[in-house]
Structures are given as structure tokens and as C-alpha cells.
Amino acid sequence: MKKLITPNDIVLDIGAGSGLLSMLAAKAGAKHVYSIEASNAFATIAKKIIDTNGLGKQITIIKDMSTHVTVKDNKKRKRNKKGRNRKQGRTIPQKATVLVAELLGTLLNGESTLRYYQDARQRLLTKNAKIIPASGAQYAVLINSDMLHKITSSKSYHGLDLRYFNTFRDSVSLLFTKHYGVCMNTLNYKEMTEHITVYEADLYKDGPEVQPMNERGRIYTVTALEDGSVQAIVFFWTVWMDKEKQYKISTNPKDTIGNLPRNMNWGQAVQLVEDPAGWTHPEPKILHLRKGQKVDVKIISDGVSLRARVVRVYPQMSAKEPEEKKAEATATQVSTQPEATATQPEEKSQSRKARKSVDLTPTPSTNTIQNDINKLDIDDSSVKPSGAEPMTSESSQS
Numbered sequence: 001m002k003k004l005i006t007p008n009d010i011v012l013d014i015g016a017g018s019g020l021l022s023m024l025a026a027k028a029g030a031k032h033v034y035s036i037e038a039s040n041a042f043a044t045i046a047k048k049i050i051d052t053n054g055l056g057k058q059i060t061i062i063k064d065m066s067t068h069v070t071v072k073d074n075k076k077r078k079r080n081k082k083g084r085n086r087k088q089g090r091t092i093p094q095k096a097t098v099l100v101a102e103l104l105g106t107l108l109n110g111e112s113t114l115r116y117y118q119d120a121r122q123r124l125l126t127k128n129a130k131i132i133p134a135s136g137a138q139y140a141v142l143i144n145s146d147m148l149h150k151i152t153s154s155k156s157y158h159g160l161d162l163r164y165f166n167t168f169r170d171s172v173s174l175l176f177t178k179h180y181g182v183c184m185n186t187l188n189y190k191e192m193t194e195h196i197t198v199y200e201a202d203l204y205k206d207g208p209e210v211q212p213m214n215e216r217g218r219i220y221t222v223t224a225l226e227d228g229s230v231q232a233i234v235f236f237w238t239v240w241m242d243k244e245k246q247y248k249i250s251t252n253p254k255d256t257i258g259n260l261p262r263n264m265n266w267g268q269a270v271q272l273v274e275d276p277a278g279w280t281h282p283e284p285k286i287l288h289l290r291k292g293q294k295v296d297v298k299i300i301s302d303g304v305s306l307r308a309r310v311v312r313v314y315p316q317m318s319a320k321e322p323e324e325k326k327a328e329a330t331a332t333q334v335s336t337q338p339e340a341t342a343t344q345p346e347e348k349s350q351s352r353k354a355r356k357s358v359d360l361t362p363t364p365s366t367n368t369i370q371n372d373i374n375k376l377d378i379d380d381s382s383v384k385p386s387g388a389e390p391m392t393s394e395s396s397q398s
């Protein structure tokens with residue numbers, strides 16, 4: 001703000017919250033700050049804090065959604081001789097020359113930043129207004145984590161085989177680490193692929209359309225960096241405050257080590273991943289990758305949230321591989337073609353439910369259960385039979 005705000009600037013803060021950004025803008029020398037806040041409670045509190053800090057004259061709090069606020073139309077006011085500002089709703093007296101806002105969620109667009117910035121640019125800002133933050137990028141990466149595997153899968157307890165419980169392993173829902181009091185960077189994980197740039201947004205011009213909103217989503221092909229299993233996909237973002245990308249904030253777990261406020265305010269989003277070859281089976285199949293092997297990850301946005309699924313695993317070829325292995329790999333590829341497995345996560349969840357009702361309703365014989373358990377392809381090499389930690393519903397489900 002110190003870099004961009006000048007004494008002639010009229011600043012618009014969308015989502016005043018505590019009023020902090022508005023006060024910083026005022027202190028950076030803005031001529032006036034209009035601070036819009038949709039929540040009555042926050043607007044009242046922000047006003048109190050702003051007055052306490054002696055900045056009440058420089059900052060005006062407007063209680064409303066930014067999308068309802070308009071720029072005062074002076075011509076209309078002149079025509080209305082009774083002085084009624086009919087149907088104008090809440091207004092600001094002129095367009096702002098700077099927009100500053102913190103409307104970021106666990107996902108970059110989790111609080112509809114892209115839509116609110118787009119709307120403000122179109123109606124509430126001057127043509128050359130300065131915008132803070134200036135840009136952002138939503139990233140994702142496939143990870144391996146023994147700890148995550150342990151808390152999201154079942155193996156055994158006191159010699160009792162519980163692996164069939166993995167039927168409930170949820171690879172459809174996107175979870176926010178902060179809701180579970182978990183910091184990704186304490187989970188001891190390894191990045192298994194390069195980062196996926198889900199989308200980039202230039203906040204001077206882009207809107208929600210930069211997200212993978214097409215109903216088929218967007219396919220991202222990534223390469224395994226080493227041999228290993230994949231447990232999840234982790235979403236994090238970076239925003240750059242200025243066009244020159246001198247100042248940034250990142251929620252990459254590696255950038256939030258020891259930063260508990262950032263982890264608990266934004267944190268990361270995590271979705272469990274499975275091998276598409278097991279997609280239609282009731283029990284999930286763990287995805288194993290070899291270094292250099294490629295996978296297609298499909299990511300879909302509903303406009304605010306994101307969902308991901310590995311839809312294709314490319315065969316891993318090496319010069320030494322026997323012909324039969326190649327044939328086997330080709331068969332896997334065919335069975336995991338995106339078209340062949342184009343089931344959406346919801347459909348998949350239903351299909352799994354349907355399978356469950358078929359497979360689980362009759363009381364199966366011990367042999368049937370044992371056969372089913374034998375079929376489970378869970379990489380449990382990291383799960384030591386401890387017997388010391390009772391499984392709770394939390395540790396057996398995501």
C-alpha cells in the first residue's frame with residue numbers, strides 16, 4: 001500500500017472485517033477510504049476500531065455487499081428536488097482510484113474474489129485504478145504421506161483385519177485442513193509431481209471464467225518425480241500484491257511453516273486420491289507411480305470450490321520391460337481413458353453406494369469377506385501394526 005497509494009487516491013476496501021486494511025490505506029496517505037462490509041456486526045466493530053484509532057474522518061464505513069453499492073449519480077439527485085436519493089441504495093460519491101481487499105479463502109476464489117473484483121472494476125473503480133492484490137495463482141500437487149495414509153485408512157487392530165472399512169475412504173470431498181486443526185507441513189509429506197497451475201488470475205482484468213468451469217473440467221498432465229504411492233492432492237495459492245510481483249503471500253505449506261495464524265486462517269485444501277482403475281469398485285485402489293510416469297488429473301470448479309480426480313494413468317515403459325508387461329500396461333491405459341471413466345465424483349459416490357448396497361446388504365460368508373480383503377490393494381507398508389492406538393471414526397474416515 002505504501003508503494004501504490006498517493007495523497008490523491010480514493011481507496012475502496014471490500015470486506016472491511018476489522019477495518020485493518022482501510023486503516024493501513026489511510027495511514028499510507030489516501031485522501032479518503034470507503035470501506036464496504038456486508039456483515040452488520042463487522043461493520044459496527046470496524047467503525048468502533050477506526051474511531052478508536054482516530055481515523056473516522058478519513059474512512060467511511062458502508063454496510064452492504066459491494067455488489068449493491070453504486071457510485072452516486074449527481075444528475076439524478078438534482079432532478080429529485082425533494083432531495084430523496086431514490087433507489088440508489090448505498091453509494092460512494094465518486095469512483096475509487098485504488099481497490100484493496102482481502103477476500104481470499106482456503107481456495108484462491110473461495111470467497112468469490114474474482115467476481116467481486118470484476119464487479120468493482122466494472123462499476124466502482126476509475127479506468128486506471130490500482131488493484132491490490134494484483135494477481136494470483138491457484139496451485140495443486142499430488143502428494144505422498146505415510147501419516148495422511150495412516151489417518152485415512154484402516155488396517156488392523158489386535159490382529160483383527162479391518163481393511164474392508166476402506167470402502168468408506170472418501171476421495172470425493174475436498175477438505176480444509178484448518179477445519180481439522182491440521183497443518184499440512186506437520187504431516188510429513190512428499191510432493192510426487194510438479195505443481196499444477198490450476199489457473200492464474202490477473203486481478204486487473206480476469207473474472208471467474210479463468211477457473212476450470214467447463215462441465216468437463218480441465219485435464220492437467222503431470223509427471224511423477226519419484227517412485228511411490230499417492231494419497232492426496234493438495235491445493236494452495238499465491239497472490240502477488242503488486243504488478244511487479246515484489247510482494248506476495250503464499251499458502252504453500254512450505255511457506256507457512258511456523259505460521260499458525262496463516263495455517264488456521266487459510267490453510268490448504270486436501271482431497272484424497274485413488275487409482276482410476278479401482279474407481280467403479282467399492283474399495284479404493286491406491287495409486288502407485290513410477291518416476292517419470294505421467295497421470296492426467298481432472299479438476300473442475302463449480303465457480304467457487306474445486307474438485308479433482310486422477311482420470312488416467314499412462315503406462316510406464318522401459319526398454320527392458322518384457323512384451324507381456326507392455327500389453328498389461330496398455331490394457332490399464334485403455335481401462336482408465338477419461339472417456340471410459342468419465343463418471344463425475346457424485347456419480348462415482350453413488351456407484352460406490354450402489355455397490356455397497358449390493359455387496360454389503362447380504363450377510364457374506366467369512367470366505368467372501370476374506371476374498372474381498374485379499375482383493376484390496378492398499379499400500380500399508382507404512383502402517384505398522386501397533387495395537388496401541390484405537391481406531392476412531394475420525395481416524396478411519398477422511
Ligand SMILES: C[S@@+](CC[C@H](N)C(=O)[O-])C[C@H]1O[C@@H](n2cnc3c(N)ncnc32)[C@H](O)[C@@H]1O
Nearest residue numbers: 015016017018020021036037038039065066102
Ligand atoms: C477475510 S475478511 C476480511 C478481513 C479484513 N480485510 C480485515 O483486515 O480484517 C472478509 C470480510 O469481507 C466481507 N465480505 C465478503 N465479501 C464481501 C462483499 N462482496 N461485500 C462486502 N463485504 C464482503 C465478509 O463479511 C468479511 O467480513
